[in-house]
Amino acid sequence: MLSWLAFELDQDIMTAPKKTLVFHIGDHKTGSTAIQSAFAQAQVSLGDRSVFYPAKLAHNYLKQHCNAYAAPHATGGRKKAIAVFRKLAARVRESDADFSLISAEEMEWADPEVLHDIITRYFADTVDEIHVIAYVRPHAARLLSSFAERTKLGIPHILSGTLDTLFEETLERRRFHYEPRFSTWRRLFGDQFTLRPMIREHLDQGDVVKDFIRHAFATHDFQITGVGAANASLDLEDLMRLKVLQRHLLEHRNQLRFRHMLGWEFSRILATLPAPQTQTKLRLHRSLAERLHTTYLADAQAMDQSFFDRAPLLENALTGALEAAVDTPQSVEPADYLPPSDLRSLAVLSKVICGMLENDGQDWPEFLHAKRTKETQKIARANKS
Template sequence: MQAHRELSDARIVGAAQDQGRTLIFHIGDHKTGTTTIQHAFTTRLVRIGGVQPLYTASLSHNHLPQLFRAVLRDRNSPTAEKGRQVIAGLAAKIAASDAPICVISAESFEGFDPAGLRRILDEHFAGLFDRIRIIAYVRPHLQRFVSGYAERTKIGILSGDMESFFQTCLAHDVFRFAPRFRKWRKVFGADFVLRPFVRTALIDGSLMTDFIRSAVGDVPFTVDPTDNQNESLSLEDLLRVKYLHAQIKGRSEKFHHNYGWALTRMLGDMPRPETATRIRLHRSLAERAAEHFRPDARRLDEAFFPADRFLEQALSDDVAAACELPQLATAEAMFSPSEMRSLDLTGRLIAEMLDNGKTPWAEHFHRRRLEHLHGAES
């Protein structure tokens, strides 16, 4: 007798919708409200059928993709051994819980091989569930381009402007969605659900309602209110963060990631200024980007949204909403000499404090983010 059932035997998508145990595996994409979903579950704001789902992460499960890859590719490495331990621990927590729904959420699965995830689920988790649902959201191309530019700038990966970022997208074929999502559907079939991250397309105009309904159907649920956990930075604040990243060059990507999140959290705690500029594409770039992304938008609509054509329509709408001229791309161009002096002083002070070297600052910034989310006592 097998120790677990294969996923093909565990599927109960078409029948017994309200019976059995369900794993909701949320794989992103980036910049589609993943932080909102993760914060709602990790802070225990959600009840489905009157019961809190099992959510085992203090923030997200973004540590899993790297460990899963190691388990799949190099079974003898230390990372693979750690991965097996993490998988065993996660499976034990799930087995020990009587929650009928478990949620795993990691937008870092965006670039993961779906066949690899299927193998992991078959070998380690299928026997724990009667139904497994893989859920992803896709953001229209130009909106994803802008949000991706802002996010990469926020965490210190990008130092250029939107034009240079677009050239990078062209060179590396970034934000091509249709082939990737077709692979997910080929591997998981009806268990894979792709939803458009378009407000008018979300059920009741709510991301959380859309997420839960798409995963488990028409089951009663509640979500307690919460603040927006990942509000977009204004252009002014993004340029401040960008400048402060530039003052501490030479540190690791992990450091800049957590440093950027720390700065963003602090800005979010401050009163929002009366005037703030929304980050926008300018028309020339929007038109060129729309032309580049249109074939992919058309293919994705044909495969997943044939009746509504969400992605292709969004390209036209977003070009029409573009501003005429490129926005400023540096703090020096945006701010007065007096404010630049204050920014420079702040940057120099931070750099000197970090050079002390006695505190693991990346871990400190991440810990403060978790304390801000869960409370310092936790």
């Protein structure tokens, strides 16, 4: 009887479906918001497989806990971080889904060694397999998208800066020297690490959400319903409108989080409106494109050789950016794109918003975040019904 029971247990183990945990770690500006929205809004189905996405929007809060976990003297912060990791790991363990997905583009800035330690200690026993997937945007496109994103979020020094000043800042911090960082991820996770190029013609059907599903879950059998262009890039006219608002809000120096939430809400509402007839794209100028090409060519070539089977994907993107550059730098001053009447109206609106911020009884950043979360959950409920 006991031997029969043991045989039955062995058979159950052999036939039990594998559980896989996928960590999506960015990068920023590679379609992370679109991917997160698709799963948070329950818009993805995987044929006869299932996915558990334990987040209302994303898991970017984990980055601060990674920092606290690694801080040698912050014992209180480390204990809190461990509790957060254990709680999330328990949710993954308890799920009966084939896949669990944790998505946080903020992990671009995490120490790979720290995250590897966290995954090994707290998540390794929750599933049968763990995969890590990331996307990388070509160097020139990343500079452009980062400038627009930081303007949208109201980062003070960006509101008074230019593409050239952002280039200098990112160069000093080596933000866009990709190969050392991604090589560390691959060294730590081996074949369980996947890096994809954020280049439209190299994405599955030219769509990052479809490409992510294809490579994160190793399947062509999926359906997506109702996915739009989440966090689509703003044209220069709309970006300058937002820049006017953000500059006026700088008088509230302690409202950085509100400026972030305002930028997200502004973009979300714009996405629901018809596109304007005139749209100016942010573009590189030739002298900056040349500096980018000189600075990042070796890194692009190293990335192509190490991660893309020697196909010159990032190298060609750098060359293409040089060829597409305009002769003179574009203005990033609102007055060069908006009529005086618009500037006046935006100044008035800014004053109204500043007056609202004087109400200390309302957590305005949390209000906007909760509003976005509520709308996401509403869509998710509709898709599940």
